Amino acid sequence: MWEQVDAILRRAMIRTAENVANFLPGIVGLMLILLVAVVVAVVSRRLVLRALLGMHFDQRAERWSLGAPGDWQAAGGLSALIARVVMWAILVMGLLAGFSALDATLPEAFARTIFRYIPNLLAALAILVLGTMLSRFLARSVLIGAVSLNWPYAHLWSTGVRWLVLIVSWVMALEHLEIGRRTLPLAFGILFGGVVFAAALAVGLGFKDAVSRSIERKWRDDREKADKLSHV
Amino acid sequence: MADVVVGLTTSDHAGDAGQLAKAVRAAFDRQPESIRWHLLVANLVPDATAVDSVRAELGTSAEVSAVNVGHPAHHSLVMPYHGLPGRARAVHAIFAEARARQAAACLVLDARSATGSPETIARLLEPLRTRAVQFVAPAYPRHPFNGALVHAIVYPLFRALYGARLRWPIGTDYSASADFMDAVLPHPIWDSERGQLGIDLWLCTTAVCGGFRVGEALVERREFFERHELSLSTALAQIVGWLFEDMGTRAAVWQRIRGSTDVVRVGEALRLPPAPKIDPAELVESFRRGHRELQEVWAEVLPPLATLQWRRLASAPFETFRVEDALWARTLYDFAMGHRLRVIARDHLLRSLVPLYLAWLASFVRETRHAPTEEGERRIEQLCLVFETEKPYLISQWRWPERFKPVKFRR
Numbered sequence: 001m002w003e004q005v006d007a008i009l010r011r012a013m014i015r016t017a018e019n020v021a022n023f024l025p026g027i028v029g030l031m032l033i034l035l036v037a038v039v040v041a042v043v044s045r046r047l048v049l050r051a052l053l054g055m056h057f058d059q060r061a062e063r064w065s066l067g068a069p070g071d072w073q074a075a076g077g078l079s080a081l082i083a084r085v086v087m088w089a090i091l092v093m094g095l096l097a098g099f100s101a102l103d104a105t106l107p108e109a110f111a112r113t114i115f116r117y118i119p120n121l122l123a124a125l126a127i128l129v130l131g132t133m134l135s136r137f138l139a140r141s142v143l144i145g146a147v148s149l150n151w152p153y154a155h156l157w158s159t160g161v162r163w164l165v166l167i168v169s170w171v172m173a174l175e176h177l178e179i180g181r182r183t184l185p186l187a188f189g190i191l192f193g194g195v196v197f198a199a200a201l202a203v204g205l206g207f208k209d210a211v212s213r214s215i216e217r218k219w220r221d222d223r224e225k226a227d228k229l230s231h232v
Numbered sequence: 233m234a235d236v237v238v239g240l241t242t243s244d245h246a247g248d249a250g251q252l253a254k255a256v257r258a259a260f261d262r263q264p265e266s267i268r269w270h271l272l273v274a275n276l277v278p279d280a281t282a283v284d285s286v287r288a289e290l291g292t293s294a295e296v297s298a299v300n301v302g303h304p305a306h307h308s309l310v311m312p313y314h315g316l317p318g319r320a321r322a323v324h325a326i327f328a329e330a331r332a333r334q335a336a337a338c339l340v341l342d343a344r345s346a347t348g349s350p351e352t353i354a355r356l357l358e359p360l361r362t363r364a365v366q367f368v369a370p371a372y373p374r375h376p377f378n379g380a381l382v383h384a385i386v387y388p389l390f391r392a393l394y395g396a397r398l399r400w401p402i403g404t405d406y407s408a409s410a411d412f413m414d415a416v417l418p419h420p421i422w423d424s425e426r427g428q429l430g431i432d433l434w435l436c437t438t439a440v441c442g443g444f445r446v447g448e449a450l451v452e453r454r455e456f457f458e459r460h461e462l463s464l465s466t467a468l469a470q471i472v473g474w475l476f477e478d479m480g481t482r483a484a485v486w487q488r489i490r491g492s493t494d495v496v497r498v499g500e501a502l503r504l505p506p507a508p509k510i511d512p513a514e515l516v517e518s519f520r521r522g523h524r525e526l527q528e529v530w531a532e533v534l535p536p537l538a539t540l541q542w543r544r545l546a547s548a549p550f551e552t553f554r555v556e557d558a559l560w561a562r563t564l565y566d567f568a569m570g571h572r573l574r575v576i577a578r579d580h581l582l583r584s585l586v587p588l589y590l591a592w593l594a595s596f597v598r599e600t601r602h603a604p605t606e607e608g609e610r611r612i613e614q615l616c617l618v619f620e621t622e623k624p625y626l627i628s629q630w631r632w633p634e635r636f637k638p639v640k641f642r643r
Contacts, residue, residue, distance in 0.1 A: 137577065140529070144583045147525045148465035150518055154525045229508040231381045232313055232402070232467050 030098035037094020045087035052079035124173040131169020135162045167191075236260075236269045236357065237335045239326030240286070241404070242343035243276045243316055249343045250285035256341075257294055258350035259357070267361075272329050273298040274322035282343070299325045312429045313467040314404055315344070320431035324422040327413045337361070338413060342404035345453050355449035355499045356407045365447035365496050366412045367439035370403035372453040375504050376600065376608030380593050381468060383612050386433075389475055389564060392619035393486040394440045397494050398448055401436040402471065405451055408435075412444055430474035437478055441485045450499030468589060469582035476571040476582075487627050491620055504605055512601070515594035516553055520546050522587020529584045531639035533570030538563055539639050545591060555595040557618035563588060564619075565626040569636045 052058075057079050076084075096114055139162035146154035171188045174180060238256050242249045253271060260269050271294055273283045283298035290296060301321040311317065323340055330338035337360040339353070359365040376383060382400060390401045416438055421427040427434065439446050462470075479486065523546040531539060541559050570581055600607040629636045 140576075140580055143525060144529065144580055145465070147522045148463065148583055148586050150521065154521075229380075229510050230378050231464050232379060232471070 026101055029101035033094055033098040033101055037091055037097070041087040041090040041094070044090055045083045048086050049079055049083035052082060057082075120176050120178065124176040127169055127173045127176065131165060131172070135165035135169065138162070138165055235267045235335060236337050236339060237272060237326065237330035237333060238269060238339045238341065239272045239274055239323070239329070240282075240341050240343050241274050241276065241316060241319060241322045241326075242282045249273060249282045250289040252341060252343055253286040253294075253296075254289045255350050256339075256353055257290060259353035262350060262354060263357075263361075270295045270297070270329075270333060270335070272296075272326055274325050275300045276316050276318050276322055297329075299329070301325050311462060311466075313462055313470045314402075314432070315462075316342075316404075318428055319404075320422050320424075320427035323431055323435075324417070327408070327417055331410070331413055331417065334410075336410050337407060339407045340405065345404060349452050352449075352452045355451060356405065358498050359447040359449070359496055360407050360409055363409075365445040366409040367435070367444050368407045368447045368449050368498070369398050369400060369436050369439075370405045370451040370453075371399040371448045371497070371499075372403065372451060373504055374453065375507050376605065376612070377508055377510055377597060378505075380596070381471060381589070383608075384560070384589060384592050384596070384615075385468075385472060385564060386475065387612070388561070388616045388619040390437070391492045391616050392561075392623050393479065393482075393489070394437060395489040395492045396440040396446055397492050397616075398436060398440070398446065400448075402430075402433050403436075403451070404432055405453075406432070406435065407449075408439075412439060415442060415444075426474075426477070429470055430478075433471075433474055434478070437482065441482055445496070447496035447498060450497070465583045465586045468586055469579055472567075472585065473571070473578065473582050476568050479568060480572055483630065487630065490623075492616070510597055512553075512594040512597040513550055515590045515597070516550055519587045519591035519594065522584075522590070526584050526587060529576065529580065530588075532575045533566045533581065533638050534563065535566065535637055536639055538566065542588070542591075550598075553591075553595055553598060555592045557615045558622060560588075560592050560615070561619045561622040562625060565622065565629070566636075566638070568626065569629050569633070570638070572630070573633060573636065575638070 058077055061078050092114075139158045142161045143154050143158035146157050151157065167188070171184055174184050240249050240252060256269075256271060260267055271286065271290070273286055273296065275282055275298060283296065287296055299322075301318050312319065316322070326340055327338060337357065339356055341353070356368050356370070359368050372379070379400075382402065386402055387399055391397055416435065419438075421431070421434060436446075438444075523542065527539075527543075530542070534542070538559060541556075542563075545553065545555065567581065567585055570576070571578055575581070596608070596611060600611055
């Protein structure tokens with residue numbers, strides 16, 4: 001009997017050793033991939049940071065309406081933030097590649113899902129960046145235009161345009177990330193529709209006197225052309 | 233063959249073209265010697281009535297031809313400040329016709345603004361006839377309050393940069409000699425979008441910078457108002473934008489010029505039209521509103537001292553409201569630098585200049601309203617001298633851009 005127990009124990013130990021021996025290369029592979037990923041991530045971070053600082057990216061970003069240097073101070077500056085994002089992206093990809101090396105089914109499926117999600121993530125980022133730039137550009141255009149036309153509350157108009165474009169960009173970005181696919185567009189539609197309805201009521205009821213006075217003034221100006229100042 | 237080709241640029245002012253053609257004939261009839269002349273009507277819109285009305289006035293006594301340079305595909309989306317889309321193509325057609333007929337001189341008249349005065353037309357021809365000059369620009373006798381953009385910005389800047397005291401470099405009535413036309417015709421500007429906007433200013437600048445002998449003729453001008461007149465901010469953005477862009481291409485020329493010289497002038501002082509209605513208090517209010525809203529934009533181009541001076545002006549009472557000439561000159565030079573370095577979108581930068589210009593205008597009107605003609609001329613002359621004095625400030629920043637340090641200094 002003791003010989004049978006001994007044989008069973010030996011078989012169990014051999015099976016365990018075999019399992020470990022089968023698993024070890026995967027672990028070693030994972031460790032190697034992670035090590036390489038860490039090295040590449042650190043080097044990439046330094047290179048990206050040096051390149052961005054070299055081309056004065058923070059100053060250019062401010063010119064492109066991506067925010068003043070002070071806005072990104074908490075993150076150590078926009079260039080540092082981008083370099084850090086690049087580093088973590090490489091690390092995450094290294095981790096996912098390492099999981100694939102383990103030949104484990106669940107992590108591999110997870111890795112595939114993550115890789116399929118990356119284009120949506122990039123598209124959402126691009127929409128946010130472009131939306132931010134566009135919102136600031138349009139806000140400044142409206143501000144300067146309103147001042148030139150002697151409109152009151154120029155800053156209010158400008159802020160309104162800016163927030164409108166930003167909200168649209170955020171909703172589009174979140175839709176790309178497949179977050180709140182039904183809720184967000186509905187909420188946005190209700191909000192936007194409400195704003196437009198309120199504006200239409202305000203213009204229709206509140207401004208009709210101002211509009212008629214403006215038309216009357218234009219008609220009077222056309223008749224008094226001879227006395228009109230010409231700047232050119 | 234003709235000795236002189238007269239070109240009329242016209243869009244939808246066919247009636248004026250007929251009257252102008254009649255004045256052209258009278259002007260040539262008064263010349264001491266017989267001159268063969270040909271009249272070309274350059275239509276900027278496909279409009280047959282302009283040449284018909286010209287032929288009806290002149291009959292068979294003169295050679296008349298027409299060319300259509302207007303085409304819907306050529307029409308820019310942006311209406312130029314002079315109101316004639318495709319104007320460069322029209323002037324090119326006139327110059328080309330003049331050279332094809334081996335004319336010794338060419339006269340370009342704008343059917344909207346040129347009056348039917350034979351004396352005026354003769355003045356544009358006289359210096360060319362005696363070969364005293366090769367390009368004659370107009371000088372319009374306008375009330376100092378009218379054309380303030382030219383008095384405040386175009387004339388002082390043009391004079392300081394290029395050293396020629398040409399009062400109206402953006403005039404649309406001028407004359408040119410054969411060698412000047414031969415020099416400018418091959419240039420690619422005629423077909424460019426930019427050219428359609430500022431061809432008149434380009435011709436004047438080229439004449440001055442190209443070493444041609446330049447003169448000026450006092451030319452009567454009819455005040456006209458387009459149905460769809462451009463807003464002040466659009467006109468200012470186009471004119472000043474053109475000036476600033478041209479500065480960039482001719483930097484090697486204007487940096488060597490110091491001071492300015494008089495040009496050959498033809499014609500005596502003409503009676504000024506009556507003053508337009510203008511309320512300086514309203515202009516000051518517009519400036520104050522602009523100052524409240526646009527400080528952040530101005531901080532991109534103005535240094536701390538100028539920002540402080542404008543802030544003091546914004547809170548100054550109307551009775552003591554005065555824009556110093558040095559402040560105005562340096563502000564324009566700072567905007568020119570900001571335009572060159574593209575600190576913000578160029579269109580935003582140029583349009584944000586409007587409240588500052590209105591402040592200058594308010595100050596000018598307030599100071600000269602009791603004797604606008606004499607006092608206005610004196611003030612404009614004083615302003616031009618300050619522009620010339622402050623030119624080294626512009627040159628030093630242009631050559632060493634690191635010296636350009638606005639409030640929002642980033643470098």
